[in-house]
Amino acid sequence: MIRQLLAYLILAVSLPATALAADVEAGKKLYATCVVCHGANAEGIAALNSPALAGQSEPYMIRQLWDFKKGNRGAADGDTIGAQMRPMAMTLQDGEAIANVAAYLAALPPSKPPATVEGDAVNGQKLFGSRCGACHGGKGWGNEALHAPRLNSIGDSYLMRQVRNFQDGLRGAQKSTNEGKQMAIMAKSVTTEELQDIAAFLNEPEPQE
Numbered sequence: 001m002i003r004q005l006l007a008y009l010i011l012a013v014s015l016p017a018t019a020l021a022a023d024v025e026a027g028k029k030l031y032a033t034c035v036v037c038h039g040a041n042a043e044g045i046a047a048l049n050s051p052a053l054a055g056q057s058e059p060y061m062i063r064q065l066w067d068f069k070k071g072n073r074g075a076a077d078g079d080t081i082g083a084q085m086r087p088m089a090m091t092l093q094d095g096e097a098i099a100n101v102a103a104y105l106a107a108l109p110p111s112k113p114p115a116t117v118e119g120d121a122v123n124g125q126k127l128f129g130s131r132c133g134a135c136h137g138g139k140g141w142g143n144e145a146l147h148a149p150r151l152n153s154i155g156d157s158y159l160m161r162q163v164r165n166f167q168d169g170l171r172g173a174q175k176s177t178n179e180g181k182q183m184a185i186m187a188k189s190v191t192t193e194e195l196q197d198i199a200a201f202l203n204e205p206e207p208q209e
């Protein structure tokens, strides 16, 4: 059942990624407003619930920033943490500003936030391989063609919270993009304990990509 669903969903989103000409230097200037929460090198600040953004997929970040702006993310009742990011996305004036800041962040080397979640990485590898890797890539490095973001650099507590948000309908609900809805379905395939194992696997040092 999961396998069929996966095959269907993968086909449904396999559209070519669009190339954007963006101004990285302008993006760097814009990022000055973001440093206080996301860190000088966009390495994330777990104490502020702010994920690492360095090396994240450019089209993914563009989609998230639009989602925050439009109220598809960070606007649901109970999403108090997402609500902190929403006004920040509002400060990015238009598509050009969004594209520039995303280009700057995507070009930074991915970070490796310290592990805060304990789990069984061996079991996590198996779970990730069967339920997540088809879209997010074998070690969670993301897959642009499938619109699936990098997961092994965003920080484990953030990762766990996002999957919970998808499960609870705070993210990926009715008004969301197809990508968000798709992930909301996938989020239902894991328990909290399984997610801890997955997080432990993603926290492991990177093999050669």
Ligand code: HEC
Pocket: 030, 031, 033, 034, 035, 036, 037, 038, 048, 049, 050, 051, 053, 056, 061, 064, 065, 081, 082, 084, 085, 088, 089, 091, 092, 101, 154, 161
């Ligand atoms: C007040 C603190 C704060 C500031 C300032 C801030 N952010 Fe955020 N940002 C957050 C938090 C918290 C989240 C996580 C929201 C959630 O849990 O859904 C987030 C999430 C994001 C995401 C989604 C990441 C993902 O993996 O889905 C992007 C992209 C982002 N921020 C970009 C920016 C940019 C660009 C700026 C500057 C214009 C900025 N942020 C400024 C707090 C902040």
Ligand code: HEC
Pocket: 006, 009, 010, 051, 060, 063, 064, 128, 131, 132, 133, 134, 135, 136, 146, 147, 148, 149, 150, 151, 154, 159, 160, 162, 163, 177, 179, 180, 182, 183, 186, 187, 189, 190, 198
């Ligand atoms: C069918 C493809 C698919 C599968 C399978 C899948 N995902 Fe996703 N996932 C996505 C897409 C697409 C997004 C981007 C959603 C968006 O743009 O709003 C996403 C987003 C996420 C995010 C948000 C990342 C961030 O930076 O905020 C997390 C966390 C996540 N997935 C975890 C998982 C885990 C864990 C599994 C396995 C249990 C999994 N995904 C399985 C397609 C998939």
